[in-house]
Amino acid sequence: MNKLTVMILLAGGFALSGCQSMTTSSTRAGEFGCIAGTVGGAVVGGLVGSTIGAGTGQLWAVGSGATLGAAGGNALTCY
Known part of the structure; x- marks a missing residue:
C-alpha cells in the first residue's frame, strides 16, 4: 500500500470522526460510537x-x- 492511499484513508477517518455526535439520548448508541471510534x-x-x-x-x-490509533479514536469518540 503506498503512502498516498494511507493518507487518503487517514483523512477519510478524521473526516468521519467529525460526524460523530456526542449528544445521544441512549447509552447504547453512545457505546456503539465509542467502540467504532476505538476500532x-x-x-x-x-x-x-x-x-x-x-x-x-x-x-x-x-x-x-x-x-496509538485506538487511544486517539477512543479519546475522540468516548466521553
Missing part, C-alpha cells in the same frame, strides 16, 4: 504503521500505530 482508530493506525520500516521493525510500527 476505527486502531485500523487507521495499523495501516499508517504498515508503511514504516521492514521486517521486525515494521511489526513494531504496526503494533504501535494500532495502539
Whole structure:
C-alpha cells in the first residue's frame, strides 16, 4: 500500500470522526460510537504503521500505530 492511499484513508477517518455526535439520548448508541471510534482508530493506525520500516521493525510500527490509533479514536469518540 503506498503512502498516498494511507493518507487518503487517514483523512477519510478524521473526516468521519467529525460526524460523530456526542449528544445521544441512549447509552447504547453512545457505546456503539465509542467502540467504532476505538476500532476505527486502531485500523487507521495499523495501516499508517504498515508503511514504516521492514521486517521486525515494521511489526513494531504496526503494533504501535494500532495502539496509538485506538487511544486517539477512543479519546475522540468516548466521553
